[in-house]
Amino acid sequence: MPKSKSLPALRERDPDARRERILAAAGEVFAKAGFERGSVREISLKAQVNVASINYYFGSKAGLYREVLLVSHQLLLEQEPPPQLTEEPEQSLRAWIHFCLRFVLMKRSAHPVLGRLMAHEMHHPTAALGELVKMVIKPNFANLVKIVEALTKGSLDKAQQEMAAHQIIAMCVHFDHSREVIGRLGFAVPEAEAGIARLANSVAEMALRGLTSKKPQTKKKSLA
Amino acid sequence: MPKSKSLPALRERDPDARRERILAAAGEVFAKAGFERGSVREISLKAQVNVASINYYFGSKAGLYREVLLVSHQLLLEQEPPPQLTEEPEQSLRAWIHFCLRFVLMKRSAHPVLGRLMAHEMHHPTAALGELVKMVIKPNFANLVKIVEALTKGSLDKAQQEMAAHQIIAMCVHFDHSREVIGRLGFAVPEAEAGIARLANSVAEMALRGLTSKKPQTKKKSLA
DNA sequence: AGCGTTTATAAACAAGCGTTTTAAATTCAT
DNA sequence: ATGAATTTAAAACGCTTGTTTATAAACGCT
Numbered sequence: 429m430p431k432s433k434s435l436p437a438l439r440e441r442d443p444d445a446r447r448e449r450i451l452a453a454a455g456e457v458f459a460k461a462g463f464e465r466g467s468v469r470e471i472s473l474k475a476q477v478n479v480a481s482i483n484y485y486f487g488s489k490a491g492l493y494r495e496v497l498l499v500s501h502q503l504l505l506e507q508e509p510p511p512q513l514t515e516e517p518e519q520s521l522r523a524w525i526h527f528c529l530r531f532v533l534m535k536r537s538a539h540p541v542l543g544r545l546m547a548h549e550m551h552h553p554t555a556a557l558g559e560l561v562k563m564v565i566k567p568n569f570a571n572l573v574k575i576v577e578a579l580t581k582g583s584l585d586k587a588q589q590e591m592a593a594h595q596i597i598a599m600c601v602h603f604d605h606s607r608e609v610i611g612r613l614g615f616a617v618p619e620a621e622a623g624i625a626r627l628a629n630s631v632a633e634m635a636l637r638g639l640t641s642k643k644p645q646t647k648k649k650s651l652a
Numbered sequence: 653m654p655k656s657k658s659l660p661a662l663r664e665r666d667p668d669a670r671r672e673r674i675l676a677a678a679g680e681v682f683a684k685a686g687f688e689r690g691s692v693r694e695i696s697l698k699a700q701v702n703v704a705s706i707n708y709y710f711g712s713k714a715g716l717y718r719e720v721l722l723v724s725h726q727l728l729l730e731q732e733p734p735p736q737l738t739e740e741p742e743q744s745l746r747a748w749i750h751f752c753l754r755f756v757l758m759k760r761s762a763h764p765v766l767g768r769l770m771a772h773e774m775h776h777p778t779a780a781l782g783e784l785v786k787m788v789i790k791p792n793f794a795n796l797v798k799i800v801e802a803l804t805k806g807s808l809d810k811a812q813q814e815m816a817a818h819q820i821i822a823m824c825v826h827f828d829h830s831r832e833v834i835g836r837l838g839f840a841v842p843e844a845e846a847g848i849a850r851l852a853n854s855v856a857e858m859a860l861r862g863l864t865s866k867k868p869q870t871k872k873k874s875l876a
Numbered sequence: 877a878g879c880g881t882t883t884a885t886a887a888a889c890a891a892g893c894g895t896t897t898t899a900a901a902t903t904c905a906t
Numbered sequence: 907a908t909g910a911a912t913t914t915a916a917a918a919c920g921c922t923t924g925t926t927t928a929t930a931a932a933c934g935c936t
């Protein structure tokens with residue numbers, strides 16, 4: 429299928445460019461509002477494209493969403509490979525937390541809103557969640573669990589390690605998920621490198637101390 | 653305004669009962685779907701009431717939502733007063749975390765779904781968020797900060813204390829907010845007392861160690 | 877040129893939403 | 907009992923949603 433980009437048609441009629449425009453616009457809209465709240469009409473308006481084009485190119489709104497969600501994650505994970513467990517578990521954990529916070533908080537130039545896509549998906553799952561979990565979430569979670577395992581070898585069993593991993597993830601995603609409330613409580617959620625690094629440091633401190641310091645004492649809990 | 657409950661009308665016509673039925677149904681629907689996604693028609697169906705009754709009694713969908721959100725929180729906070737800082741800061745923190753997790757996770761008989769209401773409000777704020785923050789969130793956050801302050805006096809400044817408080821809240825609300833994904837990663841989010849207490853213990857352990865153990869060393873971070 | 881396919885658009889469709897209207901019941905006060 | 911006020915209910919309104927249909931324009935090809 430030969431392209432005729434060389435001679436510019438009077439009326440714009442480059443399918444690839446239109447497809448890209450739709451994807452970009454959908455990325456913004458879905459990131460802002462999630463799948464259900466994001467409307468195809470707003471997307472078509474932003475992409476300067478007729479509404480019907482969306483169904484023409486992507487079959488349905490759900491098809492477009494799936495494409496946006498998955499390819500954008502693939503792209504980012506290729507550009508910024510997630511940190512693995514190295515010989516220095518402490519540094520690995522710091523790197524993992526920093527990576528996660530960057531992923532979730534940072535306003536990227538390439539894809540300014542990727543974290544929000546996943547946030548919506550986590551809070552309001554769609555049919556695409558399964559693929560996202562398998563492709564992105566599960567592997568990264570497994571990496572984190574390996575790091576935690578290396579840091580707590582012996583002192584925590586598998587279930588406790590996973591629970592701790594969830595707690596660490598909690599401290600990362602919370603600042604995105606509850607951004608509005610956190611802001612109203614007087615805390616400015618960082619969006620740039622410096623602030624994110626500072627937050628990552630604080631989270632890593634708590635995680636490292638919480639994981640590695642000796643168990644204070646296994647005293648009986650006195651329920652109030 | 654005299655009530656005529658003594659003689660039961662052939663057709664049910666007790667305004668108070670209807671109002672209560674609407675409130676209960678709205679609680680379920682809004683907790684499940686949030687404000688926007690919850691429809692007045694579903695509520696009217698569940699309450700066995702005409703759609704117009706909702707506007708008759710509450711003015712609008714937003715008015716009904718505000719009523720549901722605020723009075724249900726008031727009721728719960730009267731029944732279960734939130735923990736304050738006592739002479740034993742460690743126990744106070746444990747109690748606070750346990751309270752927060754119960755609030756967020758537990759399926760109550762009185763109001764089975766209260767935590768979900770706030771979760772939706774945090775993730776997708778409505779006009780009622782302001783009141784909720786002022787009434788419920790801000791005071792409880794202030795309590796937590798006081799506890800953290802007592803535990804870290806001297807070693808952390810005010811801003812660091814607040815950041816730590818947010819991290820502790822994160823570990824509590826995450827298990828509700830990201831319930832679906834956490835489930836798919838193989839972790840069963842507890843809904844009953846025993847499991848919640850166990851989770852609260854784990855969170856408290858990490859928080860306490862993270863807050864109170866000495867700073868390991870303020871080494872320069874080596875960014876990957 | 878002309879034919880067939882691909883692509884683009886406008887318009888219509890069916891369904892759902894919150895709300896309002898209209899009108900019929902029921903209750904209350906006189 | 908009769909008239910006014912309150913409460914219920916059905917229907918319609920106006921709007922937005924995702925999708926489909928019908929039509930027209932632009933292209934590749936012979």
